[in-house]
Amino acid sequence: MAAAAAETGPRSFPMVWDPHERLPVVKLTDIQRVRFLVTLDYPPFSFLDSGGKLAGFHVDLAQSLCRELDILDACQIQALPWDELAGALRSGQAEAVLSGLPAGADLSDIVLTRPYFPLPARFVTRRKAPLEEPLTRSLAGHRTGVMAGSRHEAMLRAWFPEAQVVTYSREDWMLSDVKEGKTDAAFSDGMRLSFWLGGKEADACCMFSGGAYYAPALLGPGHRIAVTAKIARLAPALDQALKQLAIKGVMEELYLRYFPVGFF
Template identity: 45%
Template sequence: MAGILALAPPALAQSLPYHADPDAREMLPSLTPIPAIRFLTTTDFPPFNYRDQSGELVGFNIDLARRICAEVNVACTIQAWPWDQAANALSDSQGDALIAGLAMTDENGELFDYSSTYLALPGRFVTRADALDGFRPEALAGERVAVRSGSAHEAFLERYLPDVERVGFASEIEGLNAVQSGAVAAWFGDAMRASFWLNENPDCCGFAGEAYFRPHLFGQGLTIAVPAGHDPVRHAIDWALVRLKENGALDELYLRWFPVGFY
């Protein structure tokens, strides 16, 4: 994945994410309780956290964790765990924070607190390049629109665009390939996944219209989990996220890892 990303030109005109709570800038962290932040992660979530061909732990989350520690000026360790053990390791105090896309479910909420969202995952339409100009979702009434079967994005179309003809596919890639072949007029789904497909098919298609942020359907986005009650660590992370946005480091990471932006 890293090799593919390196070949893509930077998308300097992208819309850039900003989700950190600006009030966190006032919560200057007390560094006494946290001489270090022990981050836990996994190796199965590219491009966020995975091992490259040399076995090194890399990804957007890995770079972000290191930037957070540098901003707070504390020592930093990052340890990889299998996905099915990572949350238990955090609850057993084998780490201070888990940066691996742990969902904000009711069950997890009993064990963990969460940082501010640092990257939301919106839904977006993709069409062929010749249909991008003047795109209007309402004009898709009666048209075939690809979507992953049983997904929250299918529920979105059913609720907000009931007049489109939804065409279900088993995966996002199958639906996007249907746009490329002309079998459907558009695709709607997870914009982050689509961004990597578009990176490999730059002349075919593109994002059409706006990004749709619907937390009740698409989730709260990516956050960092900490053991419940560990407020010094959580406050330090939130404070660092605001600072990283203000000094441009968060934007730099986004442009590096997502050359085809999905906002």
């Protein structure tokens, strides 16, 4: 088992870049436009604020990337419906998509940056009954909820074989049962669980137990930027900028701004 807990120390956003790796420095100052696409209904990544202005993690990230690359004058951010993102990128309406692409989208003429925002799995328990690491032992015999047929179920059964697995067809039922003490824990996507923990439905009942667990082969690599392949230097330039934003603490700042309940 290759579980990995969240990085300890002053950072709460994990450093996914090797500080010793030298990425190529690519200049984009001669490019006339770099338009980033986001969706309108993907809070806290992208949404309309109370004043009707486009806001969110991805919006601020796009601005930070443009500042790091010294292309603020060429930088644009546009919101489109989710199902139009890939087509707009391929047709030249934009140079990059921050909100991800629908599963099965045509990736011809599209390249992806390296992952910059991992999506770990986490356990939640009632505050009155937390579980401690190593969870491989402390979960033994404990009723643990998970979505039936999900990647998290496969991970739970493979990594925590002593847990008593309880499967659900609806996420709200799974979370309600852990809140009411019908199960001892629930296992799911850490980001989604953080939204629940910070919301009214949880009513401060619960907390994360144990560390963050990363399994890219099962859960996917995390967030990446989809980039037009027509500008060959754009993806490596964004990789370098993303790394620098991480080193400078900008990714940490944005994470703390938009995710009040940390999940790493």
